[in-house]
Amino acid sequence: MIDTQEGKFRPEELRRHKEQWLEICRTRPEIFTAKFSSAEVGSLQALIDELEFNAEVATRATPDRLGCLFQEEQFRKAISAGSIATLQDELKRLIVHAYAAIGRANQCVAATAGHTGKSDPLQESSHRASASITASADPINKALTALMKFLQREE
Numbered sequence: 001m002i003d004t005q006e007g008k009f010r011p012e013e014l015r016r017h018k019e020q021w022l023e024i025c026r027t028r029p030e031i032f033t034a035k036f037s038s039a040e041v042g043s044l045q046a047l048i049d050e051l052e053f054n055a056e057v058a059t060r061a062t063p064d065r066l067g068c069l070f071q072e073e074q075f076r077k078a079i080s081a082g083s084i085a086t087l088q089d090e091l092k093r094l095i096v097h098a099y100a101a102i103g104r105a106n107q108c109v110a111a112t113a114g115h116t117g118k119s120d121p122l123q124e125s126s127h128r129a130s131a132s133i134t135a136s137a138d139p140i141n142k143a144l145t146a147l148m149k150f151l152q153r154e155e
Helices: 011-027 041-057 073-081 089-113 120-154
Strands: none
Touching (some): 041 073, 041 089, 089 120
């Protein structure tokens, strides 16, 4: 705790920080030579941001609100960088499952874009798009929750 009157650390606080640092040096010397994995927080944070955006898109599944496609760019970048491969199997499975649902929903929404009239095919594809967007909400939220929990544990 910083002494607010002088803006300096109190001696007992400095001693505690010193002891913590020395303990880290004694028990975990490998941290000074360890290479960071390609699953750096930056790429995973971008994936979290994308999943949060996609979770919002998943709330817009009614035919009058269709049209915004899910984002997939950060997922593709994470795969390309090898970040997904370094994650735990269950977390990887949840993320891949979410993006499979996202891809399907994007295909269904894109299929509705070419229809201009109020025909049965339009209504059917609009209904399919709405259903696929709604179905993607649960996998997206599970992947997001698991990724957030994973990153909190790493800190």
